[in-house]
Amino acid sequence: MGRYGEAERYLNDVIERAPEFPVSYMFLAAVRAAAGDEVGARKAGVEILKRIPKTTATALSKQFPYAEPEHMDRMVRGLRLGGLPA
Amino acid sequence: MFDRALALDPDFAWSLAIRSYVKFHAWFFKWNTAANALKEAIGDAETAVALNSDLPAAHSCLGWMYMWGEGNGHDRALAEHEKALALDPNFAEGYIWYASTLIYSGRPELSVEPTEQGHAPRPSLPANFPDQFWQHVPSNGSVR
Numbered sequence: 001m002g003r004y005g006e007a008e009r010y011l012n013d014v015i016e017r018a019p020e021f022p023v024s025y026m027f028l029a030a031v032r033a034a035a036g037d038e039v040g041a042r043k044a045g046v047e048i049l050k051r052i053p054k055t056t057a058t059a060l061s062k063q064f065p066y067a068e069p070e071h072m073d074r075m076v077r078g079l080r081l082g083g084l085p086a
Numbered sequence: 087m088f089d090r091a092l093a094l095d096p097d098f099a100w101s102l103a104i105r106s107y108v109k110f111h112a113w114f115f116k117w118n119t120a121a122n123a124l125k126e127a128i129g130d131a132e133t134a135v136a137l138n139s140d141l142p143a144a145h146s147c148l149g150w151m152y153m154w155g156e157g158n159g160h161d162r163a164l165a166e167h168e169k170a171l172a173l174d175p176n177f178a179e180g181y182i183w184y185a186s187t188l189i190y191s192g193r194p195e196l197s198v199e200p201t202e203q204g205h206a207p208r209p210s211l212p213a214n215f216p217d218q219f220w221q222h223v224p225s226n227g228s229v230r
Contacts, residue, residue, distance in 0.1 A: 001194055022115065052115055063114055065153040067160055068192040 004035035022051040026060065030078030038081055045082020057084040099138035103147045106130035110151055128155055142177045145170035150183050153190055160191040178204045 011028045014021070025047040032040035049055070057079035066072040080086065088105035091098055109127035112118035120126075128151045134144035149166025152159040167184035170177060181204030185197040 055116070059116075063154075065160070065190050066192070067190060071189075071192065071194075 002034075004031050007031045008035070020051065022048060025051070026075065026079065029082035030075045033078035033081040034074055041078055041081040042083050045079070045084055048079070048082060048084065055084065057082075057086055060084065097137050099134045099141050099144055102130050102137065103134035103141065103144040106134065106147050106151065110147075110154075114154075124151070124154060127151055140173055142170040142174040142180055145173070146177070146180045146183045149187065153187060160187065163187050164191065178206075180204070 008028065008031050011024055011031065014024045015028070018024070025044045029041045029044035029048065032038075032044060048060075052060070057076055060079055061072060061076045064072065064075055066075070088101045088108065091101040092105070095101075106127045106129075109118070109123065109130060113123035113127055128148070131144060131148035131151055134141065135148055138144060145166045149163040149170065152163040152166060164184070164187055167180060167187055170180040171184060174180065181200040185200040185204065188194065188197040188200070
């Protein structure tokens, strides 16, 4: 669908209401990476690692039950661009 | 808190359903690394449905977890969410879970409408789950 600006607005709203929910930062990293915002993705990655310090992009992405490999790839790319260890 | 409620009333289906979701997140974030952690969460949700098949939250929790169970059961998950919403067409959280499941199932274009339906009755609802739960989860993952 590619509506990244809209997606980021909703995610920021969720984060404001529930700042400790780690998944919001994972989606934020994926959205920013897809939009080409590498600095933003990295900031989201820092927030993920604050909440789940010993994780990796591979381990986290395996937790998402995407049926479509293309959708999973977007998440993995976001987490990697976010600075999570591979 | 849910354990205490269930000690007082082991057949309290709502508490079992929500405890299943807490256990699910403990598994998801590796706060509980026991081999049977997910199975235990699904077991709570299945028991909640068995105790009260008219409880929308029980079907939604079960539907959510079926996606991670054996065989990535997206279709089974969607069926549980549809049961929940048939039981309560105003179940805001149910629409959000349903929408998320559609996204994971590879049908994001179908998720917009249920997302909007979920936000209409509860505009303050975060996109995933009641924020009241997350307010009780500090950054180290332990549940107060």
